[in-house]
Amino acid sequence: MRKPAQEQKIVLSPALEAARPPEKVSWDYTPGDRFTAWKVRWGIGRMNCRVRPGLYALGSPSKGSPVFATANYRLSFDALRRALTGTDAWLLVLDTKGINVWCAAGKGTFGTLELARSIQDSGLEKFVTHREIILPQLGAPGVSAHRAAAYTGFRVIYGPVRADDLPEFLRLGKKASPEMRKVRFGLYDRLVLAPMQLVYYGKYLLPAAALLLLLGFRIDALFTLAALLTGAVLVPVLLPWLPGRSFALKSAVAGLAVSAAVCLLLGLPPYSAAARILIYTAAASFIGLDFTGASTYTSLSGVRKEMRLATPAQAAGLLAGLAMLLAGRFL
Amino acid sequence: MSMKYLRGVSTLRLDADKCTGCGMCLNVCPHAVIRLEGRKAAVNDADLCMECGACAENCPAGALTVKKGVGCAQAVRIGFLTGTEPQCGCGDDSCC
Ligand code: SF4
Ligand code: SF4
Numbered sequence: 501m502r503k504p505a506q507e508q509k510i511v512l513s514p515a516l517e518a519a520r521p522p523e524k525v526s527w528d529y530t531p532g533d534r535f536t537a538w539k540v541r542w543g544i545g546r547m548n549c550r551v552r553p554g555l556y557a558l559g560s561p562s563k564g565s566p567v568f569a570t571a572n573y574r575l576s577f578d579a580l581r582r583a584l585t586g587t588d589a590w591l592l593v594l595d596t597k598g599i600n601v602w603c604a605a606g607k608g609t610f611g612t613l614e615l616a617r618s619i620q621d622s623g624l625e626k627f628v629t630h631r632e633i634i635l636p637q638l639g640a641p642g643v644s645a646h647r648a649a650a651y652t653g654f655r656v657i658y659g660p661v662r663a664d665d666l667p668e669f670l671r672l673g674k675k676a677s678p679e680m681r682k683v684r685f686g687l688y689d690r691l692v693l694a695p696m697q698l699v700y701y702g703k704y705l706l707p708a709a710a711l712l713l714l715l716g717f718r719i720d721a722l723f724t725l726a727a728l729l730t731g732a733v734l735v736p737v738l739l740p741w742l743p744g745r746s747f748a749l750k751s752a753v754a755g756l757a758v759s760a761a762v763c764l765l766l767g768l769p770p771y772s773a774a775a776r777i778l779i780y781t782a783a784a785s786f787i788g789l790d791f792t793g794a795s796t797y798t799s800l801s802g803v804r805k806e807m808r809l810a811t812p813a814q815a816a817g818l819l820a821g822l823a824m825l826l827a828g829r830f831l
Numbered sequence: 832m833s834m835k836y837l838r839g840v841s842t843l844r845l846d847a848d849k850c851t852g853c854g855m856c857l858n859v860c861p862h863a864v865i866r867l868e869g870r871k872a873a874v875n876d877a878d879l880c881m882e883c884g885a886c887a888e889n890c891p892a893g894a895l896t897v898k899k900g901v902g903c904a905q906a907v908r909i910g911f912l913t914g915t916e917p918q919c920g921c922g923d924d925s926c927c
Contacts, residue, residue: 606901640883645855645889646891681860682861685834789904793902793904793906796861797902798836800900800901800917801898802902803903
């Protein structure tokens with residue numbers, strides 16, 4: 501049966517016009533790239549984080565060179581480029597709206613259909629003779645390897661979790677060791693995420709602290725800062741050593757310790773100290789609980805469960821503390 | 832140091848009858864939750880599962896199911912307030 505003319509037109513125009521020759525990129529990681537990475541981590545100039553989607557030639561790839569897919573998030577792209585230093589390769593950048601591979605796979609923008617579309621639109625088939633594409637393992641929640649293969653003819657191979665392991669992965673004949681397949685959440689991984697938490701809550705809590713200061717609540721301005729630093733920095737850093745499995749509990753313990761320490765430091769009388777401890781333990785617990793979003797091992801079911809218990813407890817702590825302070829004024 | 836989240840909450844289910852032992856789930860799981868025993872997949876420790884959905888998405892036999900989602904308190908809160916499924920709020924430019 502002949503295809504209707506209309507359909508042919510759709511196939512002809514947009515895709516072919518959009519196909520550009522692959523842009524050449526190098527392995528160099530310049531001071532400029534480093535500065536961009538720093539800005540991205542601190543949330544400055546968000547548009548910096550996007551790479552134009554499409555096919556890139558890294559070094560001088562040939563028809564037999566491997567193809568790597570990644571997100572159009574600056575840090576993912578640069579990590580891949582750097583890790584492949586010395587290897588000529590094709591890089592296929594999917595349009596994930598400037599979001600990293602992991603988050604984008606969760607949302608499905610780093611997904612089977614986007615992968616198939618990118619392979620098609622970039623004309624990848626014309627640049628390589630093999631039919632293999634290497635994806636970051638963290639893209640797997642969004643991509644179904646067998647469906648992608650059925651749609652595109654390209655076999656999906658999952659590379660290691662970390663781009664740094666790519667040279668070893670290639671040396672092993674495109675095989676990842678069990679260690680390469682595991683997500684880590686070491687001190688460094690947690691530390692680089694702290695700025696994001698700090699910026700996010702700082703937006704609200706720094707003005708709040710300033711306001712408290714202006715209104716003459718010097719002590720509470722200090723406690724607010726302490727709660728911010730506890731939830732956004734101390735909890736990420738001390739995570740494995742804080743007691744319990746629940747993030748809300750871990751953060752409450754940290755918040756309790758810090759606010760108690762501040763009380764001792766300031767020599768607050770017991771009544772007002774107790775009220776502050778209630779309020780700022782709840783605040784630190786709330787902020788620290790949000791670190792579940794940045795962590796690499798928490799599940800939706802788990803977060804739901806702990807929030808059902810923690811949210812009312814945090815609210816109760818906050819309200820009880822405020823009520824005590826208020827009552828204290830009139831007593 | 833291996834960190835574990837709450838006990839007994841994961842929605843991961845394995846239907847061993849459907850499993851063909853292809854090993855794909857082992858390739859994609861970031862927490863080594865699944866192992867291969869002979870020609871069948873088996874769950875090591877479901878408490879390590881973060882419900883990312885990679886294994887279910889990539890199992891050609893449809894032997895694995897999991898309610899995929901983001902383990903993110905902010906997302907759960909926003910989802911609760913807007914009455915939608917929790918979505919990674921780190922979206923649309925704020926994640927980066
Ligand atoms: S949902 Fe993710 S973490 Fe859980 S078993 Fe499957 S791949 Fe592993
Ligand atoms: S991917 Fe599916 S079929 Fe393959 S080993 Fe895992 S459970 Fe079995």
